[in-house]
Amino acid sequence: MNPQILGVVVMFIATLLLAVPLGKYIAKVYSGQRVWTDFLFGRLERLLFKTSRIDPAIEMTWKQSLTVMLTLNLVWFLWVMFCLLNQSWLPLNPDHNLSMTPDLAWNTTISFLVNCNLQDYSGETGVSYFSQVFALMFLQFVSAATGLAAAAVVFNALKDRTATQLGNFYNYFLKSCTRILLPLCFLIATIHVFEGTPMTFKGIDTVTSLQGDTMHVSRGPVAAFVAIKHVGTNGGGFFGANSAHPFENPTYLSNIVQMVAQILLPFAMIFAFGFYTNKKRLAWVFWGVMTVGFLLLVVPAVIAEVQGNPYLAHMGIAQPGGNIEGKEVRFGAIASAFWSIATTVISTGSVNAMHDSFMPVSGMNMLLGMMINSFYGGVGVGFLNFFIYVILAVFIGGLMVGRTPEFAGKKIEAKEMKIAMIIALFHPFLLLAGTAIASYLAAHDTNMGWWFYDAAGKHNASGWLNNPSHHGFSEMLYQYTSSSANNGSGFEGLADNNPFWNISTGIVLLFSRFLPIIGPVAIAGLIAQKKFIPPSSGTLKTDTGTFGLLVFAVKIIIAALAFFPALALGPIAEWMKMH
Amino acid sequence: MKKEIIPSIILTIICIILLSGIYPAIVWGIAQLAPNKGEGFVIKDKGNSYFYENIGQNFSDDKYFLSRPSAVGYNAAGSGGSNKGPDNPDYLLQVQARIDTFIVHNPGINKRDIPSDLVTASGSGLDPHISVQAAKIQIKRIAKVRGLSESAISGLVEVHLEPPMYGMGPERINVLKLNMALDRIDTN
Incomplete structure (x- = not known):
């Protein structure tokens, strides 16, 4: 087999083989069964709860759980805003980086708080080591744990029983940190340290190159950061170039480890759902639907990148490595194309190649991955997004065959459907409205005043585009799609560090994080209270291939109706121009 | 609350x-x-000086194997790619100019043999590697500039070829290590 194709096949299979036992372990952690990590963390957790005056045995309703989640998030927001606005005088700032402007701090704090990690700054110059470790890396842990804990509440609600008390949110949250995220991060950080990723608090080094040029080399505590960046599907890079940077991702092995690390928890959570609620067949149906969607996106992208750029072919040079602009030789076109789709279907948003320079087909598939946002999806929240589509599919399926829509032995009624519809339609609304406004401004070259200025000091809105024509439109569409999907990758050519982009995407980020958590938790909480109806011959079976197909069709119909016009103006038009 | x-x-x-x-x-x-x-992994050079093994360096001199074009000029205080779209007219002119320059410095080569990684920028701007083909096409020029035999330099390229890891991933060559080896045989 072609060594580059073998590489990605190994990544995928390795992830699946690890995810099933990890899912079983996660189910045990959330249901409070004995696991081997009790020995390491059990006593520590009891001590931490006692200090925090929290009794982890007190169960909460879905509303109480959401209150705790929002309170925690508010505290974290204030802490990180403080760090970023004051980093110039706080410790661990060997390179003397400046404090952030308020609009940039707002965008960065929200972006890390909501597990998105859209970065309008560059790590080398934009943040101190203190901010990296105590603000941003901290949020990478706790935002992932928030998603996991919310998913745990939903798992609990979907058990075959009637209940109002759905476990303790603090307990789910802390155990997500100690039992799931931390052990994985130690393992991954250790591998990285030995592959060549720095873990130091020393600042920029100056060396003379072989040819005699003076060059500066940024370093930092990268290994610890890069581990949680992927395990928590955060994706925010330590350096500006993210995982394309040869320190952040030094070898083909580190590339495999990072790829496995970012898909591992999204896979494992699906299986954890199966083990926890005793619906293993249903979990495999979900995984199957997601995998079919993933493969449909990844295969065309790999082919497009291997074929290379037709314009370069026309110039008469060879493209043995495919479309290599914006890519690293050590990963090659195939591993980069695979990564670009994986990072967008799950909500990581880390990159090992610059997405702006990918071919139009790949760009479109990345956008589709984020638009659908639940072919695996981010840690915890991917499952929650998928759950919304399941509810829609159950309802539509019920109508089609003339049965009362039921899921997990509970009736799905008007109230749940209303919430599901609002959540499903809010995502396209946010990203399309944002893109429409930005495109209008760019097309009219509006004078943006205080809201925007480019490198030349001009205030014209078209100045934020790095590429003309359809590709320029795609840059704006990508930015809002990435924000609304809480993804965080970008067509990085866009000049996004200015009040217009910082503030507008910050608002999109806030809505698109908390509504898709609140909605599914509310639905799950509502159906948990209902009477449990044991399955009978009249029940619409959900753990079948037919139902999987129905879920898939619902996704495709919503995505096609909502997003096709926007895609036609961007990547599809670009592709047609090229061929 | x-x-x-x-x-x-x-x-x-x-x-x-x-x-x-x-x-x-x-x-x-x-x-x-x-x-x-x-x-960060380093390679010791003469005396106290050292280089970072994974951080690519700018090689523009004809006596060295060229590294890839970089959007940040190989200054590792920052990092990043060009972020140019594949159909951007300015970008395509830039690539054409790089091809023309390369042909001027490497007379007698066949344009069809120039691999695209030599004329396109990497994602990080700090890519330490080039493809095997990108090294091979420069052998003739370096032999001429340094007055060495082509076979000696060919041998050096073969030695520095990094194969796929356990049969996975692309073949590549670390430009810095290759050029250091080149300097060593030249002084011997």
Whole structure:
């Protein structure tokens, strides 16, 4: 087999083989069964709860759980805003980086708080080591744990029983940190340290190159950061170039480890759902639907990148490595194309190649991955997004065959459907409205005043585009799609560090994080209270291939109706121009 | 919400200590066992000077194997790609200009043999590698400039070819290591 194709096949299979036992372990952690990590963390957790005056045995309703989640998030927001606005005088700032402007701090704090990690700054110059470790890396842990804990509440609600008390949110949250995220991060950080990723608090080094040029080399505590960046599907890079940077991702092995690390928890959570609620067949149906969607996106992208750029072919040079602009030789076109789709279907948003320079087909598939946002999806929240589509599919399926829509032995009624519809339609609304406004401004070259200025000091809105024509439109569409999907990758050519982009995407980020958590938790909480109806011959079976197909069709119909016009103006038009 | 505020604040402080204090401290401790104590792998040169093995360097001199074009000029105080779209007219002119320059410096080569990684920028702007084909096409020029035999330089390229890892991933060549070896045979 072609060594580059073998590489990605190994990544995928390795992830699946690890995810099933990890899912079983996660189910045990959330249901409070004995696991081997009790020995390491059990006593520590009891001590931490006692200090925090929290009794982890007190169960909460879905509303109480959401209150705790929002309170925690508010505290974290204030802490990180403080760090970023004051980093110039706080410790661990060997390179003397400046404090952030308020609009940039707002965008960065929200972006890390909501597990998105859209970065309008560059790590080398934009943040101190203190901010990296105590603000941003901290949020990478706790935002992932928030998603996991919310998913745990939903798992609990979907058990075959009637209940109002759905476990303790603090307990789910802390155990997500100690039992799931931390052990994985130690393992991954250790591998990285030995592959060549720095873990130091020393600042920029100056060396003379072989040819005699003076060059500066940024370093930092990268290994610890890069581990949680992927395990928590955060994706925010330590350096500006993210995982394309040869320190952040030094070898083909580190590339495999990072790829496995970012898909591992999204896979494992699906299986954890199966083990926890005793619906293993249903979990495999979900995984199957997601995998079919993933493969449909990844295969065309790999082919497009291997074929290379037709314009370069026309110039008469060879493209043995495919479309290599914006890519690293050590990963090659195939591993980069695979990564670009994986990072967008799950909500990581880390990159090992610059997405702006990918071919139009790949760009479109990345956008589709984020638009659908639940072919695996981010840690915890991917499952929650998928759950919304399941509810829609159950309802539509019920109508089609003339049965009362039921899921997990509970009736799905008007109230749940209303919430599901609002959540499903809010995502396209946010990203399309944002893109429409930005495109209008760019097309009219509006004078943006205080809201925007480019490198030349001009205030014209078209100045934020790095590429003309359809590709320029795609840059704006990508930015809002990435924000609304809480993804965080970008067509990085866009000049996004200015009040217009910082503030507008910050608002999109806030809505698109908390509504898709609140909605599914509310639905799950509502159906948990209902009477449990044991399955009978009249029940619409959900753990079948037919139902999987129905879920898939619902996704495709919503995505096609909502997003096709926007895609036609961007990547599809670009592709047609090229061929 | 009110009664959750105090527990939330205390839990946050505890999490900061655990996740941002203890966790990175332990990883830092592990890094002390790694080569160069987690400060990035280095290659020693003459005297006290050293280079970072993974950070690409700019090679523009005809006597060296050229590295890839970089959007940040190989200044590793920053990083990034060109972010040019594949159909951007300015970008295509730039690539054409790089091809023309390369042909001027390497007379007699066939344009069809120029691999695209030599005329396109990497994602990080710090790519330490080039493809095998990109090295081979420069052998003739370097032999001529340095007055060495083509076969000697060919041999050097073969030695520095890094094969796929356990049969996975692309073949590549670390430009810095190759050029250091080139300097060594030249002085001998």
